[in-house]
Amino acid sequence: xxxASPKISVEYFDNAxxxxxxxxxxxxxxxxxxxxxxVMPLIEKTDGVNLIINFRNVKFLTSSALGLLIRISKxxxxxxxxxxxCTISPKIYQIFEITRLDKVFSIYDxxxxxxxxVE
Amino acid sequence: MVSKSxxxxxxxxxxxxxxxxxxxxxxxxxxxxxxxxxxxLALEEAFINAVKHGNKDDLNKKISIDYIISDDKFEIxxxxxxxxxxxxxxxxxxxxxxxxxxxxRGLLLIRSYMDKVEYSEKGNAILMVKNKTKGNL
Numbered sequence: 001x002x003x004a005s006p007k008i009s010v011e012y013f014d015n016a017x018x019x020x021x022x023x024x025x026x027x028x029x030x031x032x033x034x035x036x037x038x039v040m041p042l043i044e045k046t047d048g049v050n051l052i053i054n055f056r057n058v059k060f061l062t063s064s065a066l067g068l069l070i071r072i073s074k075x076x077x078x079x080x081x082x083x084x085x086c087t088i089s090p091k092i093y094q095i096f097e098i099t100r101l102d103k104v105f106s107i108y109d110x111x112x113x114x115x116x117x118v119e
Numbered sequence: 120m121v122s123k124s125x126x127x128x129x130x131x132x133x134x135x136x137x138x139x140x141x142x143x144x145x146x147x148x149x150x151x152x153x154x155x156x157x158x159x160l161a162l163e164e165a166f167i168n169a170v171k172h173g174n175k176d177d178l179n180k181k182i183s184i185d186y187i188i189s190d191d192k193f194e195i196x197x198x199x200x201x202x203x204x205x206x207x208x209x210x211x212x213x214x215x216x217x218x219x220x221x222x223x224r225g226l227l228l229i230r231s232y233m234d235k236v237e238y239s240e241k242g243n244a245i246l247m248v249k250n251k252t253k254g255n256l
Contacts, residue, residue: 027163028131028132028134028135029131030131060156060159060160062160062163062164062167062225062228063164063167063222063223063224063225063228064167066221066224067221067222067224068221070219070220070221071221074219091153091156095160095228098227098228098231099212099213099224099227099228100213100218101218103218104218104219
């Protein structure tokens with residue numbers, strides 16, 4: 001994997017910022033660090049950002065990625081915003097269910113539904 | 120049957136090649152996509168625990184991976200050079216007081232995805248077994 005490859009892409013909507021995770025696998029410390037350093041400024045620089053993380057490309061993740069989501073969610077909340085997740089594959093969703101994080105995070109089947117929830 | 124022992128440096132970059140090799144052998148041996156997903160997740164989590172909690176990020180230490188792939192199951196042991204731990208004292212990451220912590224979910228995932236999990240007496244080696252799902256030969 002090329003360490004210089006983009007780990008995320010970003011799309012801006014009126015009421016939300018959507019982050020697409022570019023990698024299929026989110027497991028190595030360097031991946032986590034790269035995503036964290038790209039995402040955190042999006043919620044730190046502006047107050048009250050609704051951050052939607054789109055998992056449509058993600059096929060595999062580890063508990064380190066779950067820890068990253070916890071940190072992003074806390075940071076968004078501290079800055080009067082919130083984090084939402086969408087388009088999570090059934091296999092990945094099972095990891096959220098096992099860890100009970102499906103009860104903690106706001107998870108939507110589609111990006112449209114996530115966007116609708118913050119209108 | 121496949122039986123191998125590998126020793127690698129205790130750092131994340133060492134794991135990629137080993138992981139590809141092991142998972143490739145699991146696929147070749149007829150394990151289903153779901154089985155390989157489970158083995159991959161357990162292996163990654165065990166490795167992360169060995170690097171961080173076992174070897175305390177000491178790059179001079181090693182991690183041993185021993186695995187046996189037979190007709191009906193995949194057995195893998197990940198050992199580190201650390202002091203070991205007692206699995207019963209690891210807090211439940213699903214409890215209300217821990218649910219928002221950013222770490223501590225690795226063992227839960229290993230136990231959830233593998234069919235059998237055992238620890239060495241010292242607590243620095245974890246044996247994980249995945250039974251082959253029937254009907255995916």
